[in-house]
Amino acid sequence: MKKQSVRITTVLTLTLVFMLLMLGGCGRQKDTTEISEPVSAAESPSQAEPADSSEAGSGKKDGERFEDVIILEGMEETVRYEHVRNDTIGIEMDYDYESFVRKSEPARERFISIWDDPDHPVNYLEVTCSPEDAETVAASVSETLSNDYDIISGSYDLEGAGSCIRIDASNAKGNGGTPDLLQTVYIIPAPDGCRVATAHYSFESAEGFGRRFSYIVNTLTIIGSHPERILSVSGTWQTASMAYEADGTIYPEYYVRFTDSEIIYGHMKGSDFAADHSDKITLLERTASGGLKIQAESSGGVRYTYLTGESDPDILEYYETWEEESFPDAYRGGASLSRSI
Numbered sequence: 001m002k003k004q005s006v007r008i009t010t011v012l013t014l015t016l017v018f019m020l021l022m023l024g025g026c027g028r029q030k031d032t033t034e035i036s037e038p039v040s041a042a043e044s045p046s047q048a049e050p051a052d053s054s055e056a057g058s059g060k061k062d063g064e065r066f067e068d069v070i071i072l073e074g075m076e077e078t079v080r081y082e083h084v085r086n087d088t089i090g091i092e093m094d095y096d097y098e099s100f101v102r103k104s105e106p107a108r109e110r111f112i113s114i115w116d117d118p119d120h121p122v123n124y125l126e127v128t129c130s131p132e133d134a135e136t137v138a139a140s141v142s143e144t145l146s147n148d149y150d151i152i153s154g155s156y157d158l159e160g161a162g163s164c165i166r167i168d169a170s171n172a173k174g175n176g177g178t179p180d181l182l183q184t185v186y187i188i189p190a191p192d193g194c195r196v197a198t199a200h201y202s203f204e205s206a207e208g209f210g211r212r213f214s215y216i217v218n219t220l221t222i223i224g225s226h227p228e229r230i231l232s233v234s235g236t237w238q239t240a241s242m243a244y245e246a247d248g249t250i251y252p253e254y255y256v257r258f259t260d261s262e263i264i265y266g267h268m269k270g271s272d273f274a275a276d277h278s279d280k281i282t283l284l285e286r287t288a289s290g291g292l293k294i295q296a297e298s299s300g301g302v303r304y305t306y307l308t309g310e311s312d313p314d315i316l317e318y319y320e321t322w323e324e325e326s327f328p329d330a331y332r333g334g335a336s337l338s339r340s341i
Contacts (some may be wrong), residue, residue, distance in 0.1 A: 058092055058221065060085070065097070070215050071209070079215075084109060085223075089129045091195055093160070093220040096212060100125075105234040105278050111216065113209060117235075119271045122181065123209040124203045124215060130313075131290040132195040134187045140166040140311055141185050142195075149179070156186070160221040161195070164188040170206075177296035178203050184213070190222045193290075218223045233284075233292060235256035236273065237316065256337055260284075295322050306337065314339035 062085040070079050081094040086107045096100065100111040101118060113123035130137050138153065145151050148170035156166035168181040186197040197220060199213035238252035245251070254265040255273060258281075266275040283295035293306025294316070298304075303322045309315030318335035319327045 015105075058194070060082075060092070062086075072211055081219075086127075087223070089127065089195065089221060090190065090192070090223050091127060091129075091220055092223055093127070093216065094113070095216050095219075099212060106232055108234050117271070120279065121200070123205055124141060125197065125199050125213045127195065127197045127220070129190070129195050131193040131286075134165055134189040137194055137196060138167065138187045141167055141187065144312060145185075146173070148173055149183075158186065158188065158220065159218040161188045182210070183205060184210070186217055188220070188222065195220070232260065233294065233316075236268075236340045237337040238340040239334065240336050240338065251339075253334075255340060263294070292316075304335075 060083040064083040070180040082097040103110040109127040111125045150171040165187040167185040188195040201209040237256040241253040262278040279296040294306040306316040316337040319330045321330040
């Protein structure tokens with residue numbers, strides 16, 4: 001019995017030692033490797049408030065690509081996204097690169113349907129920024145759209161950027177039915193003003209492109225912007241004055257493009273811009289209201305000023321003077337410009 005008792009005691013002691021070693025080993029061998037899961041474009045965490053002016057952002061690089069699944073017309077669809085980071089505007093977002101062509105400028109991001117003429121698109125999403133607060137911009141946008149649409153405006157929550165003002169322009173003014181071209185505008189508050197995302201699409205593509213634009217806008221997040229870099233005039237503009245061909249065709253007298261130092265006047269030959277002449281820019285600055293003031297001098301010595309329209313940022317009003325006190329008498333409507341594309 002004594003030998004048996006010693007044997008049992010020895011077994012119990014060895015068992016206890018083994019268990020202690022196992023517990024110590026588990027503590028030392030704990031797996032601390034971080035598993036990196038892919039981030040879903042349509043499942044970004046919702047934010048109750050707009051992001052602050054952080055430079056860090058998501059950590060993704062501009063142009064980085066990945067896949068996600070969305071629901072389109074009741075069916076699951078695997079979408080291939082490309083990440084966008086524009087530090088000048090102060091945004092990050094993801095877009096479906098197999099359905100849209102990205103046109104990136106310092107002061108604007110555009111995503112145009114691959115089926116559209118990129119110079120005259122119908123289905124496209126445009127993102128810009130404004131130094132004005134969201135309510136002021138929303139009021140201006142509403143006023144402009146109300147000329148052609150019965151609009152619906154209200155608060156809306158985006159998955160990436162949080163609360164915003166959404167304006168739907170999908171009904172023709174005066175109960176005129178559904179127009180051919182629709183717009184949905186998202187005005188997103190930010191510490192330095194707001195971001196404006198405008199979806200343009202046809203009535204026929206409302207369930208297709210309209211839904212895709214909604215997914216893209218939901219990925220948008222706000223990062224720190226650099227408004228001092230936005231002192232450039234993007235796109236092609238056209239004069240209000242018109243010219244006539246012998247066959248009766250009407251077209252703008254000039255199409256206009258801007259560089260950092262010149263205003264270039266020319267004509268469109270198909271989709272190509274052909275320069276005719278240029279004037280030297282002597283001043284390009286931002287006004288107190290957030291618009292642009294551009295002063296130039298022609299080769300003939302004519303000094304003139306373009307000012308962003310008070311109610312429409314896509315209008316540049318022409319004044320044939322540099323002197324602000326002379327603006328009321330120097331306004332020339334025919335020489336004023338509107339954004340063409």
